Amino acid sequence: MDYYSKDLKSIASKFGKKFSCGCAQATDEIYGECITVQGDVEYDLWDFLNSDKELKLLNIPEHKVLWEEKGQKKGRKKV
Numbered sequence: 269m270d271y272y273s274k275d276l277k278s279i280a281s282k283f284g285k286k287f288s289c290g291c292a293q294a295t296d297e298i299y300g301e302c303i304t305v306q307g308d309v310e311y312d313l314w315d316f317l318n319s320d321k322e323l324k325l326l327n328i329p330e331h332k333v334l335w336e337e338k339g340q341k342k343g344r345k346k347v
Contacts, residue, residue: 276303279323283309286316299334310335 276293280303284291289307296302305313313333317323 276301279303280305282320282323283316287312 280291280293283289283303283305287305287307287309289305289309291303291305294302294304314330317326317328
């Protein structure tokens with residue numbers, strides 16, 4: 269994400285406000301500096317990246333966004 273913007277903290281804050289979820293700048297062992305978003309936002313994230321003027325200018329390609337499935341999604345029962 270460092271390639272796209274130096275101000276990851278403000279982008280993380282913008283995601284947190286938009287999706288009402290936990291969001292922070294993080295350092296990953298494999299990917300380096302990144303933004304982690306907690307919550308079920310996978311269907312809304314691309315719409316937001318393409319509709320927000322500031323984020324649209326970053327032109328982040330789809331293959332740079334990684335999804336991790338941890339925990340339960342709302343309404344889904346543990347089997």
